Amino acid sequence: MKRSGIAVAALLVLGLTACGGATSGAGPAEGAVKVGLVTSTSGLVAGYGQQFTEGFKAGLDYATKGTGKVGDTTVEVTYHDDASDPAKATAVATDLIGKGYKILAGTVSSGVAMQLAPLAAQNKVLYISGAAAADTVTGINAYTFRSGRQTWQDVRVAEAVVDGVQGKKVVVFAQDYAFGQANVAAVQAVLGEAGGATVTPVLVPLKTADFTPFARQIVDAEPDLLFVAWAGDTAANMWQTLAQQDVFQHTKVVTGLADRATFSSFGPAGDKINFLAHYFAEATDNEPAKAMATTLGKKPDIFHTDGFTAAQMLVRAIEQGDDVDKMISGLEGWTFLGPKGEMTVRAEDHALLQPMFQATLSGDVPQLTGTLQPDQAAPPTTPIKR
Numbered sequence: 001m002k003r004s005g006i007a008v009a010a011l012l013v014l015g016l017t018a019c020g021g022a023t024s025g026a027g028p029a030e031g032a033v034k035v036g037l038v039t040s041t042s043g044l045v046a047g048y049g050q051q052f053t054e055g056f057k058a059g060l061d062y063a064t065k066g067t068g069k070v071g072d073t074t075v076e077v078t079y080h081d082d083a084s085d086p087a088k089a090t091a092v093a094t095d096l097i098g099k100g101y102k103i104l105a106g107t108v109s110s111g112v113a114m115q116l117a118p119l120a121a122q123n124k125v126l127y128i129s130g131a132a133a134a135d136t137v138t139g140i141n142a143y144t145f146r147s148g149r150q151t152w153q154d155v156r157v158a159e160a161v162v163d164g165v166q167g168k169k170v171v172v173f174a175q176d177y178a179f180g181q182a183n184v185a186a187v188q189a190v191l192g193e194a195g196g197a198t199v200t201p202v203l204v205p206l207k208t209a210d211f212t213p214f215a216r217q218i219v220d221a222e223p224d225l226l227f228v229a230w231a232g233d234t235a236a237n238m239w240q241t242l243a244q245q246d247v248f249q250h251t252k253v254v255t256g257l258a259d260r261a262t263f264s265s266f267g268p269a270g271d272k273i274n275f276l277a278h279y280f281a282e283a284t285d286n287e288p289a290k291a292m293a294t295t296l297g298k299k300p301d302i303f304h305t306d307g308f309t310a311a312q313m314l315v316r317a318i319e320q321g322d323d324v325d326k327m328i329s330g331l332e333g334w335t336f337l338g339p340k341g342e343m344t345v346r347a348e349d350h351a352l353l354q355p356m357f358q359a360t361l362s363g364d365v366p367q368l369t370g371t372l373q374p375d376q377a378a379p380p381t382t383p384i385k386r
Contacts, residue, residue, distance in 0.1 A: 032074040033318055036096040038089050038116065039106040039130075041081040044206075044232040048259065048303050049108050052130055053079070055307025056105075058295035062288060062308070063315035070318040084108055086115040097123045102324055103317065105147075105310050110134035111178040117144040126327050128313050131306045134182035139349035139382030143324070145331055146352050147310035148303070149278050151186040151229075152379035154256060157276035157356045158227065159190055160372055161254050166196035168224035173214065175230060176203035183229035189380075197225065211238050215245035226251055236265035243269055259302045263364045270361050277357040279305045279340055280366045288312075289339040305339040309352075312336060313345075344374060349382045 037056065040049045060068065060075065068075055080096070082089035089112040093104055097119075104120060105128040107113045113132035120127035121141035129137050131148040138150055159165070172187045174180030184201045192199040202217050218226055226247070230238060235258070242248065248269050255266075257277040266273065277283065281299040292300050292308050313331060320330035332347040341355040356377040358370035 031072060032076050033070075033103065033322065034099075034101050035075060035077045035103045035105060035314060036080060036093065036101045037077055037106045038080045038082050038092050038096075038104060038112075040084045040108040041079075043084045043108075045084060045108045047233075047261070048131065048231075051259065051301045051303040052106070052108075052307040052310075054296055055292065055300070055304030055309075056311050057307075058292045058304070059288075059308030059311030060315070061295055062291045063312045070315055073318060075314070075318065082107060082109070082112055084112060086112050090115050090119060093119055097125055102126060102322065103128070103314065103327075105314065106130050107132050109178065110137070110182055113137050114140075114178065117141060120144055124324055126317055126324050128310050128317075130310055131303050132179075134178055135186055135379065136182065138351045138379065139384050142328055142350075142384050142386055145313060145345060145350045147313055148306040148352070149354060149356065150351065150379060151182050152190060153354070153356050153377045154276065154278065155183075155186045155190040155227075156377045156379075157358060157372055158254060159195060160370075160376070161274050161276060161358055162225065164195075165191045165225060168197045169221070170197045170199045170225040170227060171218055171221050171223040172199060172201045173218060173226060173228040173230075174201065174203055175206050175232075177206050179231055180204075180229055183227070187227050191225070191227075208234075209237070211241040212245060215241050215247055218242075218247055219245060219250055223251070226253070228255060235262055239265055239269065240267065243267060248272060257302075257359055257361070257366055260299065260364070261301075263361060263366070266361070270363075273361065274369075275359040275361060275366070277359045277366070278302055280357070280359065282366055283357045283359070283368050283371075284339060284341055286337060286339070286341065288337055292339050300339065309338045309340075309343065312338060342374065346378075346381070349384055351379055351381070353378050 040046050080092045103126045110132040113129045117140045120143040127144045129146045133151045135150050135152050170191050172184045174183050188199045191197045254274045257275040279302050317327035320326040331345050335344040344353045353374035356372045359366045
C-alpha cells in the first residue's frame, strides 16, 4: 500500500489489572513463594486488568500443570489495586518488599511501571511488568522484564502496513500522559528518524470529553498519516468525533485492534480500516492458546495473553530457585511458546521479542491478514547498564 494520502490511526491500548485483596503476613511461608500482583482494579483501564488477571491465572494453571506448584514450591499470589496511581503503586510495592516478597508483577500504566522498575532494582527483587507499553521499560535495569509488547513493536506493524513514509507528514493523536507520550516518541523514532517522515503530536488531556477541537486540528494539518494511540473507555466517543469531523474522508485509516468490546466502537468506519494487532483469539491456534481458551471458558481477549505469558515467565523464574540473580539469568535469552507464538526474552535489554499481527474487521469478527515474525518487529537494543 502506498503511503501517500494515508492516515494511520493506531488504537494502541495497554492494560493489566488484578482483582482481590492483599494477603497479610510477614513473608513467604516455608515451601512457598509469594508473588505480589500490583494492578488496577479500579479506574480508566480496570477492564483491561481483569483480562490480565484471568490470563495470569490460566497461565499459572498451564505452566504448573494444574498444581499451583513449581516442584515442591507453592506459588502464592496476592492481588493489589494501584488505581493507575504511581504513588499508590509504590506504597503497595514497598510494603510487599518489606514483607519479604521477591517477585512483583503487573501494572496497567506505563507511569506506574516506570516507578516500580527502579524500586525493584533498588531492593533487588524481580519485577515482571505486564501490558505497560512504554519503550523506556525495556533496558531500564536488570531486575525488570515485560510480558507484553512495547510501543515500538506496535509502530513497526504500522510501518509494515503502510509501506513507506519518506517525506510524508505524520500526526500522532494521543492522550497526554506516559502512554501517549511514549507513542509519540516511538513514532518519531520509527517513522520519523528511521522512516524519514515529519512527525507532529496532537496530545489530548486525559480527562477530555469533547474531542472536536482536536479533530479539527488533525483535518487542518492535512497529514499523510494519522497515528492514534488511545486507551480506556473514551475510545468510542473519540472515534465518533473523528468520523463527525470527516477525518476519515480526508485520509485512509490504519488503526490498532484493541479488546473485543471495542470492535463495535469503530461504527461505519470499521470496514474502512486496516488493523494492526497485538493479539486476538483468531490470530493463533497453538497449544498455549487452546489451553488459555479452555481455562477461560470464553474467547481470549487482547490482554489475556499478557497475563498468561507473565505466569509462564514467573514459573520459569521460580524454577531457578529463590535467588533473584539466578531468576534473572534463567529468564535472559529464554525462548518459549506463548499464546501468540514463539517468544524470546532478549538477554541484552529484556525486550520480549514476539509475533505481531495485521487484521481486517468484518462486523465484529477479526480476520488475520498478516504476521510479522519476532525479528521483523524487534525494537532496537537498549543494553542494560549493569
